[in-house]
Amino acid sequence: MRVRSLRFGVVGTGLIGxxxxxxxxxxxxxxxxWDPDGETLEFAQRHALPVTGDLAExxxxxxxxxxxxxxxxxxxxxxxxxxxxGPDTVITDVGSTKSGVAAAAAKSPLRDRFVPGHPMAGTEHxxxxxxxxxxxxxxxxxxxxxxxxxxxxxxxLITVITTVFNARVTLMSPDRHDSTVALSSHxxxxxxxxxxxxxxxxxxxxxxLGLAAGSFTDGTRVAGTAPARxxxxxxxxxxxxxxQLALVQNHLSDMAQALTADDARGLTxxxxxxxxxxxxxxxxxxxxxxxxxxxxxxxxEFAFLMGTGAQGVGLTDCTVTDDAIVYSSLG
Amino acid sequence: MRVRSLRFGVVGTGLIGxxxxxxxxxxxxxxxxWDPDGETLEFAQRHALPVTGDLAExxxxxxxxxxxxxxxxxxxxxxxxxxxxGPDTVITDVGSTKSGVAAAAAKSPLRDRFVPGHPMAGTEHxxxxxxxxxxxxxxxxxxxxxxxxxxxxxxxLITVITTVFNARVTLMSPDRHDSTVALSSHxxxxxxxxxxxxxxxxxxxxxxLGLAAGSFTDGTRVAGTAPARxxxxxxxxxxxxxxQLALVQNHLSDMAQALTADDARGLTxxxxxxxxxxxxxxxxxxxxxxxxxxxxxxxxEFAFLMGTGAQGVGLTDCTVTDDAIVYSSLG
Numbered sequence: 001m002r003v004r005s006l007r008f009g010v011v012g013t014g015l016i017g018x019x020x021x022x023x024x025x026x027x028x029x030x031x032x033x034w035d036p037d038g039e040t041l042e043f044a045q046r047h048a049l050p051v052t053g054d055l056a057e058x059x060x061x062x063x064x065x066x067x068x069x070x071x072x073x074x075x076x077x078x079x080x081x082x083x084x085x086g087p088d089t090v091i092t093d094v095g096s097t098k099s100g101v102a103a104a105a106a107k108s109p110l111r112d113r114f115v116p117g118h119p120m121a122g123t124e125h126x127x128x129x130x131x132x133x134x135x136x137x138x139x140x141x142x143x144x145x146x147x148x149x150x151x152x153x154x155x156x157l158i159t160v161i162t163t164v165f166n167a168r169v170t171l172m173s174p175d176r177h178d179s180t181v182a183l184s185s186h187x188x189x190x191x192x193x194x195x196x197x198x199x200x201x202x203x204x205x206x207x208x209l210g211l212a213a214g215s216f217t218d219g220t221r222v223a224g225t226a227p228a229r230x231x232x233x234x235x236x237x238x239x240x241x242x243x244q245l246a247l248v249q250n251h252l253s254d255m256a257q258a259l260t261a262d263d264a265r266g267l268t269x270x271x272x273x274x275x276x277x278x279x280x281x282x283x284x285x286x287x288x289x290x291x292x293x294x295x296x297x298x299x300x301e302f303a304f305l306m307g308t309g310a311q312g313v314g315l316t317d318c319t320v321t322d323d324a325i326v327y328s329s330l331g
Numbered sequence: 332m333r334v335r336s337l338r339f340g341v342v343g344t345g346l347i348g349x350x351x352x353x354x355x356x357x358x359x360x361x362x363x364x365w366d367p368d369g370e371t372l373e374f375a376q377r378h379a380l381p382v383t384g385d386l387a388e389x390x391x392x393x394x395x396x397x398x399x400x401x402x403x404x405x406x407x408x409x410x411x412x413x414x415x416x417g418p419d420t421v422i423t424d425v426g427s428t429k430s431g432v433a434a435a436a437a438k439s440p441l442r443d444r445f446v447p448g449h450p451m452a453g454t455e456h457x458x459x460x461x462x463x464x465x466x467x468x469x470x471x472x473x474x475x476x477x478x479x480x481x482x483x484x485x486x487x488l489i490t491v492i493t494t495v496f497n498a499r500v501t502l503m504s505p506d507r508h509d510s511t512v513a514l515s516s517h518x519x520x521x522x523x524x525x526x527x528x529x530x531x532x533x534x535x536x537x538x539x540l541g542l543a544a545g546s547f548t549d550g551t552r553v554a555g556t557a558p559a560r561x562x563x564x565x566x567x568x569x570x571x572x573x574x575q576l577a578l579v580q581n582h583l584s585d586m587a588q589a590l591t592a593d594d595a596r597g598l599t600x601x602x603x604x605x606x607x608x609x610x611x612x613x614x615x616x617x618x619x620x621x622x623x624x625x626x627x628x629x630x631x632e633f634a635f636l637m638g639t640g641a642q643g644v645g646l647t648d649c650t651v652t653d654d655a656i657v658y659s660s661l662g
Contacts, residue, residue, distance in 0.1 A: 120542060140542060170541060183529060184539045188546035189602075191522050194582035196605035196612075198514060201578050208515045209612050210501060210643030210662065211451060211471060215519035215553040216612075222546040223609040227602035231595050238590055245587055247532050249580070251525035256576055259569055264562050271520075271558035274527035278554040281527075281540050281547075312541030331541065 003163050009062040013051050016094050017068030018131025026133045034058035040128050056084040067093040075104040082109050090153040092117040097237045098144045098174035115153050116144040136165040144174045148302040158318040172309025182240035189222050189230050196223040291327045340393040344382050347425050348399030349462025357464045365389035371459050387415040398424040406435040413440050421484040423448040428568045429475045429505035446484050447475040467496040475505045479633040489649040503640025513571035520561050523554040622658045
């Protein structure tokens with residue numbers, strides 16, 4: 001596939017959409033952005049970025065359309081673009097939770113062209129003015145296709161994501177995605193918020209801050225995020241967050257119980273297990289591997305792809321020829 | 332006071348005691364170290380560090396004796412040194428909890444010379460071989476004197492700690508110390524351990540590590556500490572740790588409840604409060620101030636000193652003349 005000749009549409013040019021747009025512009029790939037916000041359109045014009053206020057124009061005649069609007073308006077946007085989008089266009093999104101998006105897509109006439117996605121990248125800023133072309137370099141980008149029938153679209157997206165955006169692709173079901181990010185990204189915000197909140201509730205906040213050790217500083221870092229943004233994130237993934245938080249709360253109770261009972265052996269065992277997990281996080285090997293598939297066996301290829309998420313494997317390349325489909329991976 | 336002419340004894344030359352010893356040696360201040368461990372004595376000899384296996388020799392005829400043994404043997408050591416220590420020697424310790432030490436000291440014949448202390452510094456290593464002269468540079472060093480009768484000893488220690496070890500001194504009662512470090516240093520280890528433990532309990536550890544966001548990486552950092560050391564620390568401060576953990580657990584429950592009820596406003600308010608605390612931690616002003624006291628009013632001076640901990644103020648200098656006692660502070 002000649003990635004450089006693909007034509008892109010980016011729907012919504014905030015931080016994420018704007019960063020996609022900037023990278024595409026920087027690499028001389030044809031792209032139309034769309035945004036409904038007047039200030040954003042003005043900013044784009046001042047900086048010679050191709051952003052229009054006409055949604056039909058942005059998505060018509062495109063090979064790939066990436067939806068980067070807020071999650072709440074995504075179903076509405078899917079409806080609005082339905083009549084303007086070609087039968088061969090590959091559609092994906094960048095929302096931070098995936099079950100809801102997958103359900104909305106399944107009900108849309110565009111379902112045969114849609115592959116839900118989530119690039120795990122961001123900054124504490126927002127808007128097109130904060131967008132940067134390198135935002136996705138080295139990031140993990142999750143794809144959640146619902147059927148082997150989308151294998152061609154998936155190959156195209158993996159190729160684009162790895163070559164244009166320099167990210168790694170990992171695949172899993174929408175439910176597994178939401179459950180995983182609940183623990184790997186969302187629940188830690190609740191812990192940080194509770195630790196910082198407890199410092200105030202202790203009635204001795206100045207003393208606590210005065211004696212803050214590295215453990216407290218690390219443990220409260222994401223409590224510095226804008227509260228509204230944290231709450232949006234948690235609310236959008238509520239059920240999975242509550243389920244994973246319950247696991248953490250159980251662990252805390254077990255530890256408190258062992259400490260209360262002066263059960264040093266039991267407490268040490270709990271911390272030894274935690275340390276194993278931490279060590280695995282910081283010393284993961286990132287072994288390179290290649291995986292070759294027969295174009296006549298899309299089921300085997302699809303099963304491999306959908307298993308990458310559970311294994312923590314990231315795809316770094318996809319090459320399609322008449323004889324074979326070859327993936328490179330790290331993990 | 333001529334700090335450079337003071338004679339020191341350091342009892343126990345592990346990481347902390349060894350680092351004290353190294354700084355004193357480096358600044359040409361007379362010091363005797365003591366350690367019961369054969370390998371430590373050998374290491375000291377090979378590196379020309381003044382460490383003896385004779386406890387009486389190490390503490391006799393000293394101006395300042397710093398006890399840096401494990402907390403569990405401190406009462407025993409106090410007994411052993413009683414007959415060898417002079418009436419004008421100032422004694423302090425470096426234990427990470429203070430109520431137990433203060434209680435043991437109160438029962439000792441040495442109580443009129445003893446000021447409990449805790450330099451908040453350390454590394455993940457242990458032993459004399461890991462000691463470094465600069466370990467206390469910029470650290471906060473807590474002192475917990477029990478009476479204005481110790482004001483002279485306190486002045487001496489503040490002068491030594493700020494000028495020789497380059498640390499800041501803050502003062503508070505032993506109970507307040509233990510309660511404060513429970514939250515500012517110990518409880519975060521329970522949170523990190525529980526977050527890492529939950530990743531394993533989720534049954535999807537590889538996926539969670541594969542999608543680990545910065546929030547997860549920060550939130551599990553201290554789970555990498557040696558489990559036995561973490562458990563020793565928590566056990567030594569058990570009651571205060573359990574009390575502060577309960578505050579964090581209450582906050583977690585409140586947040587879970589707000590999320591369950593889709594109470595975005597309530598959840599946002601909780602995160603807004605947490606963010607205020609985090610902002611205060613990272614943007615504390617460190618305003619310089621000086622405080623002048625009449626030598627005839629030790630009660631006022633003592634009250635000021637004991638209030639520094641609650642205010643998060645660190646003393647950086649103490650100058651004693653016939654006319655006045657002057658402290659410099661930041662915070």
